[in-house]
Each structure stands twice: as structure tokens, then as C-alpha cells.
Amino acid sequence: MAPAMAISPSSSLLAASFSVILLLICSAAGTKLYAQALGNDSGTPVENIFENAETDRVTLNNIPQASSQYYGNLSSNVLIFQTSVSIACATTKVIRPPADHEPPVRTIIATPIQNGTYPVILFKHGFSLANCFYTQLFEYLASSGYIVVAPQTQLTLDSNCTEEINETAEVANWIPKSLEALLNASIPTGDVVIPDVSKLVMAGHSRGGKIAFALALGKANATEIPSFSALATLDPVDGNGPDSEFIPKMVQAGCNHTENALSIPVLILGTGYGSKHSGPLGIMPPCAPACCSHAGYFNCSSSPLIYHFVALEYGHLDFLDDSEIWTPIMCTSGTSKAPMRSFSGRLLVAFLQANLEGNEEDMEYILEKWDEDIDSVKLDEPQIYTEDTLILKGPLVSNPKSAFF
Numbered sequence: 001m002a003p004a005m006a007i008s009p010s011s012s013l014l015a016a017s018f019s020v021i022l023l024l025i026c027s028a029a030g031t032k033l034y035a036q037a038l039g040n041d042s043g044t045p046v047e048n049i050f051e052n053a054e055t056d057r058v059t060l061n062n063i064p065q066a067s068s069q070y071y072g073n074l075s076s077n078v079l080i081f082q083t084s085v086s087i088a089c090a091t092t093k094v095i096r097p098p099a100d101h102e103p104p105v106r107t108i109i110a111t112p113i114q115n116g117t118y119p120v121i122l123f124k125h126g127f128s129l130a131n132c133f134y135t136q137l138f139e140y141l142a143s144s145g146y147i148v149v150a151p152q153t154q155l156t157l158d159s160n161c162t163e164e165i166n167e168t169a170e171v172a173n174w175i176p177k178s179l180e181a182l183l184n185a186s187i188p189t190g191d192v193v194i195p196d197v198s199k200l201v202m203a204g205h206s207r208g209g210k211i212a213f214a215l216a217l218g219k220a221n222a223t224e225i226p227s228f229s230a231l232a233t234l235d236p237v238d239g240n241g242p243d244s245e246f247i248p249k250m251v252q253a254g255c256n257h258t259e260n261a262l263s264i265p266v267l268i269l270g271t272g273y274g275s276k277h278s279g280p281l282g283i284m285p286p287c288a289p290a291c292c293s294h295a296g297y298f299n300c301s302s303s304p305l306i307y308h309f310v311a312l313e314y315g316h317l318d319f320l321d322d323s324e325i326w327t328p329i330m331c332t333s334g335t336s337k338a339p340m341r342s343f344s345g346r347l348l349v350a351f352l353q354a355n356l357e358g359n360e361e362d363m364e365y366i367l368e369k370w371d372e373d374i375d376s377v378k379l380d381e382p383q384i385y386t387e388d389t390l391i392l393k394g395p396l397v398s399n400p401k402s403a404f405f
Contacts, residue, residue, distance in 0.1 A: 078110060078112055078113060078139055079109075079110070079111055079113045079142075079186065079188075080093065080108065080111075080135060080139060081093040081094065081108070082094055082095075082108045082132065083102065083103055083106055083182075084096070084106045086106060088132065089108070089130055089132035091132075092108065092135065095186045097182045097185070097186075098181065101177075101178035101182045104170040104171055105152055105170075107131075107151045107152065108148075108149075108150040109147070109179075109182070110135075110138035110148040111142055111187070112145060112146075112147070112193060113189055114191050115191045116191075117194040118145055118195060119146050119196050119199035119200070119229075119356055120147045120148075120149060120196065120197060120201065121141060121148045121232075122149050122150075122168070122171065122201065123138070123148055123149065123150040123204060124150075124203070124204035124205070124208030124209075125204070125205060126204075126205040126207050126237075126317075127206055127208075129205075131150040134150065134319065136341055137341055140341070140342070140345030140349075141345060147179070147183070147193070147195050149179065151167065151171040153167045159239070159245060159247065161207070161211060161214065161246070162247060162248075164207075165211055165219060165220050165221075169221070170222070172200070172202075172225045173222060173224075173226065175200065180193075183195065198229070200226050200227070200228050200229055201228065201230045201231070201352060201356075202216050202231050203231070203233065203234075205234040205235060205319055206236065206287070209236025209237065210237060212232075213231065213233065213297065213301075214250070216228050216231045216262055216264065217260055217261075217262065230264050230266070230356065231266045231267070232351060232352070233266075233267070233268050233269070233297065234319050235269065235270050235271050235274050235288050235293060235294055235319070237288045237292060237293045238250045238251040238292040238296060239251075240289070240292070241291065241292065244292070250296075250297065251293075251299075251300050252300055253291075255299040255300035256299065257301060257302040258300070259300040260300055261301075262303040263303065264303065265303065265306070265307075265351070266303045266307070267306075267309075267348065268307065269310075269311065270288070271311050271314045271318065272311060273315035273331075274286065274290075274293060274294075275288060275289055275293070276332040278328070278329070278332040279330070284329075284330065287315070288316045294308065298383060298385070304387065306385040309380075311379060312378045312380055313377075314333070314334035314377065315328075315331045315334055316331040316332075318340040319337075319340065319344055321337075322337055339375055339376040340377060342375050343376075349362070350362035350366055351363060367382060370382055
């Protein structure tokens with residue numbers, strides 16, 4: 001492999017700015033539907049949204065399901081909606097919350113719609129990304145029996161993540177107060193869906209993975225937020241290089257499980273291509289430099305249990321929907337997002353079933369069969385940190401200097 005190309009901070013900022021511009025251009029493809037979204041959804045009373053439940057129910061039925069005998073077939077009987085109109089998410093159903101139960105920021109909800117009590121996943125999107133870019137992953141999780149709450153924070157190039165952390169904390173505080181009322185005002189079938197806030201999971205991708213770690217570590221300004229039962233991150237990124245001034249700094253050189261002390265189980269899923277240069281002629285910096293991404297978070301964190309997986313032949317944005325066709329331009333990508341997204345959903349569910357429900361069957365299967373390309377995803381040997389012991393230790397990747405995320 002060729003040595004990493006050194007990129008100046010100004011070049012990194014230029015590349016980041018280019019990514020934002022391209023993202024906005026690509027997102028603008030949905031603006032043709034914006035007027036329709038406004039006309040059909042904006043301001044509609046929530047009790048009138050579903051006069052025809054069969055036509056108005058939002059489901060995505062093309063999610064690849066896990067193939068293992070331990071997993072079975074999943075139902076896609078879920079509802080996915082956003083709480084206000086967004087140009088980038090113009091094709092996502094809008095359901096206006098009752099005024100006294102509106103979330104602090106525009107939020108996507110993915111939920112089962114059958115009677116039951118379900119754990120809640122608070123999911124933070126990545127840098128420059130819209131929360132609706134993860135809709136297929138959200139449906140996978142909701143169809144597996146989890147309520148997903150995915151807030152959209154403002155687009156920013158600021159290296160200080162404090163505001164995003166605090167905005168996400170506000171949503172965490174909103175969940176036990178208003179999520180149940182919003183769900184049961186929105187579900188067309190009359191079924192009662194109860195969020196189990198005693199099983200609240202913090203999750204995130206890329207910069208959102210950093211936000212997720214920060215909240216789980218209590219770095220929000222809020223005096224009190226609900227406690228989390230587990231932490232799950234997809235290719236988390238701390239900054240654009242080992243010497244970058246990103247706030248808070250979560251990954252330090254030479255860590256030995258000493259920096260980020262957590263008391264809950266943790267899942268870290270990284271990508272093998274995240275540390276590669278991308279774009280025409282490889283001019284784009286890595287989206288997830290190894291110095292400051294999944295391996296760093298694993299090395300710098302301690303917990304009763306941390307899982308670290310790496311999908312070797314997939315990239316930083318391969319968790320996103322198939323419709324986001326621009327992603328290989330920004331970040332080196334695998335051949336198809338579908339297997340990666342399917343495996344990611346499966347791994348998240350297996351991790352949560354093992355640690356929230358005590359059902360370890362599928363997690364044990366993945367750990368045992370990791371070298372058999374589960375769901376057509378080639379994995380590095382998993383690493384597990386538990387009770388001050390590192391087991392199943394696999395090789396770590398090299399250390400590129402710079403990236404945006």
C-alpha cells in the first residue's frame with residue numbers, strides 16, 4: 001500500500017467544503033418532490049394523517065435480510081416518518097407532532113407498529129449527512145423490534161462538537177417525556193407502542209459516533225440525561241488527524257484502554273476502506289483516518305465489554321441507503337452497500353439482543369463464524385476487551401495523517 005499523502009489543514013478544509021457542496025447538490029435531487037411534500041404533509045393535523053392507513057403507511061420492503069439460520073425472517077411492518085419537512089428528506093413521510101410533544105430538532109422516527117414495548121436507539125448521523133440517508137438501516141432495526149430516534153443537527157464545519165452534543169442530549173431528555181405520546185398519536189393501526197426507556201441505546205456513525213461516545217461519557221452540558229444501557233458506533237471518527245484540535249478530543253496516541261471509561265457494553269464496527277484516499281486520482285483525504293477512527297476508539301476506551309469488528313472491504317459511507325449514489329466519490333466504497341448494511345443491522349441487533357435481552361445466540365454465531373464472510377462481508381478477526389483483558393486480538397491498521405469526516 002502506498003504511504004498516506006500528507007495534506008495540509010487548508011487542503012483538508014477545502015476537501016471538506018467540496019464534500020458539503022457536492023452533498024447539497026446531490027440532496028437537491030429531491031427538491032422536485034418538495035412542493036408535493038409541503039402540499040401533502042406540512043401542517044396536516046396528526047389525527048388526519050392516516051385516513052387511509054394502507055396507502056399512507058410508510059414502509060420500505062427491499063431491505064436484504066440476514067440469511068443465517070439463527071436470524072430468521074424479519075417483518076417490515078414498521079412506520080418511518082420525520083417530524084417536519086426537509087428538502088434533503090423530501091421523500092420521507094412527515095407527521096407533525098402534537099405541539100406539546102415536538103422534539104427539540106427535526107427528527108426521524110422508525111418504529112414497529114404492533115402492540116408492544118420496545119427498546120429505543122438514539123442514533124446520531126454523520127458529518128454533513130442527512131438523517132434520512134440511513135432509512136434502510138433504520139427499517140432493519142425497527143423491523144427487529146427497536147424504536148429508532150434519529151435527530152438532525154445543523155450542518156457545520158466547526159471542529160468543536162459541543163453544540164451537537166448538547167442538541168443530541170436535548171433529544172435524549174425528550175425521549176422519556178414525549179416519545180410515547182408522539183408514537184401513539186402517529187400509528188395508524190390503533191396499536192399501543194411503548195418505548196422502554198430503561199433500555200435506551202446511544203448509537204452513531206462517523207462524527208455521530210464521536211457524539212455518541214461523548215454522550216455516553218457524560219460530556220453534555222445538561223445536568224442530567226437518561227442513562228444509556230449500551231453504546232454502538234459505526235466507523236466513529238474523532239478528527240482529521242492525530243494533531244487536530246477537535247473538541248472534545250476522544251482519541252489519543254498511545255492509548256491503552258485508559259482514556260474513555262464506560263460502564264456499559266460497547267460495539268465498534270469499523271471499515272477497512274475508511275482510511276483510504278478517494279475521489280478522482282485519490283485527491284480526497286481519507287474519510288476515517290486510522291489514527292482517529294474505530295481502532296483508536298477501541299484502544300482508548302474501557303468498559304466491562306467492548307466489541308471491535310472491521311469490515312475489510314467496505315468503506316465509511318457504505319452504511320447509507322442505496323439511493324445515495326454519490327458516496328463513492330466522497331469515500332472509497334465497496335462493491336455494494338446492501339451486504340454491508342444488512343450485516344451492520346444484523347450485528348447491531350445481535351449485540352443488543354445479547355446485552356439487553358440476554359439472547360446471545362446470534363452474537364456467538366458471528367464471533368464463531370467471523371472468518372466465513374457472514375452475509376458476504378469479509379471481517380478482520382474481532383477484538384474483545386473485557387474485564388481488563390484483550391482477547392481475540394486481531395491486527396490493527398496503519399496511521400494516515402489527515403481526513404475530513
